[in-house]
Amino acid sequence: MQLRTIGGRPVSAIGLGGMPMSIEGRPDRERSIATIHAALDAGVTLIDTADAYHQFADEVGHNEELIAEALRSYGADTSGVLVATKGGSRRPGDGSWTQDGRPEYLKEAAKASAKRLGVDAVGLYQFHRPDPKVPFGDSVGAIRDLLDEGVIELAGISNANPDQIREANDILGGRLVSVQNQFSPRFRSSLPELELCAELGIAFLPWSPLGGISLARSGELGAEFSAFQEIADAHGVSPFRVTLAWELALAPVVVPIPGASRPESITDSAQATELTLTADEVARLSAV
Numbered sequence: 668m669q670l671r672t673i674g675g676r677p678v679s680a681i682g683l684g685g686m687p688m689s690i691e692g693r694p695d696r697e698r699s700i701a702t703i704h705a706a707l708d709a710g711v712t713l714i715d716t717a718d719a720y721h722q723f724a725d726e727v728g729h730n731e732e733l734i735a736e737a738l739r740s741y742g743a744d745t746s747g748v749l750v751a752t753k754g755g756s757r758r759p760g761d762g763s764w765t766q767d768g769r770p771e772y773l774k775e776a777a778k779a780s781a782k783r784l785g786v787d788a789v790g791l792y793q794f795h796r797p798d799p800k801v802p803f804g805d806s807v808g809a810i811r812d813l814l815d816e817g818v819i820e821l822a823g824i825s826n827a828n829p830d831q832i833r834e835a836n837d838i839l840g841g842r843l844v845s846v847q848n849q850f851s852p853r854f855r856s857s858l859p860e861l862e863l864c865a866e867l868g869i870a871f872l873p874w875s876p877l878g879g880i881s882l883a884r885s886g887e888l889g890a891e892f893s894a895f896q897e898i899a900d901a902h903g904v905s906p907f908r909v910t911l912a913w914e915l916a917l918a919p920v921v922v923p924i925p926g927a928s929r930p931e932s933i934t935d936s937a938q939a940t941e942l943t944l945t946a947d948e949v950a951r952l953s954a955v
């Protein structure tokens with residue numbers, strides 16, 4: 668497994684996205700634990716989660732608890748695993764997602780996440796999404812306070828534009844270590860943010876890197892983006908692996924976090940770090 672870094676901490680170049688194990692369409696607990704264990708077996712040392720990865724209103728932190736349980740029951744040393752969680756989004760239980768970027772809310776949410784994860788300090792805490800009702804700087808100010816107070820070890824943001832990335836990094840005194848934005852063959856409009864992160868040396872974590880749960884599970888990724896299927900066929904690998912290898916090739920700061928609810932999915936995705944695409948292949952995929 669190739670390594671990359673987030674805030675100086677080495678992590679596997681491919682992480683595991685925990686969301687499909689906790690929202691609508693999730694598998695049973697046993698399969699989720701097996702999926703997280705398969706990721707660890709494959710050398711994955713970055714797991715992305717959020718307190719909002721749950722389905723019903725009364726189960727906030729469902730995914731964080733799953734991850735904590737899987738790490739505890741793994742049966743080998745997991746101290747090198749970075750669990751990256753988020754706060755600032757909420758799920759009232761009717762299928763919707765809402766925002767709460769109030770500083771006092773974020774501070775309580777981070778402490779609750781640390782408790783569920785069973786850690787003294789959250790490894791990487793990401794502000795989930797700017798809240799239009801709260802000045803962005805106020806929300807990020809809460810993240811800075813959490814860092815200063817030692818409630819979190821590393822700070823990141825998500826769903827941010829280039830101005831917000833610069834503003835957050837200023838407020839954090841240059842301590843912004845990651846940006847998590849949507850990026851995939853289907854959704855490329857975060858390329859400016861990816862490029863800015865590469866310039867600033869900040870990790871860029873593409874979310875829904877395979878185009879999202881519905882597209883990935885439908886098996887239509889290769890049909891919708893035929894260049895990815897053709898290059899996959901040439902290498903004898905899945906179009907998922909080619910997609911992740913392409914994202915890795917875009918900049919050394921990129922760390923994709925493909926979601927999984929089956930062990931087979933993350934076992935396959937993790938092997939993207941072993942697939943080297945030629946410059947021509949990368950250019951062809953980027954031009955689609």
Ligand SMILES: NC(=O)c1ccc[n+]([C@@H]2O[C@H](COP(=O)([O-])OP(=O)(O)OC[C@H]3O[C@@H](n4cnc5c(N)ncnc54)[C@H](OP(=O)(O)O)[C@@H]3O)[C@@H](O)[C@H]2O)c1
Nearest residue numbers: 684686874875876877878879883907925926928929932935
């Ligand atoms: N910051 C944000 O606002 C935000 C928003 C959305 C997501 N995220 C994060 O990003 C992560 C990834 O996004 P996502 O889960 O929405 O979408 P995704 O990674 O594009 O797709 C996930 C789906 O892909 C399938 N899959 C993955 N690797 C595969 C492989 N090698 N072969 C076949 N199928 C494969 C999985 O199917 P199975 O379920 O069958 O295993 C999984 O459900 C999330 O889990 C979450 O941690 C963040």
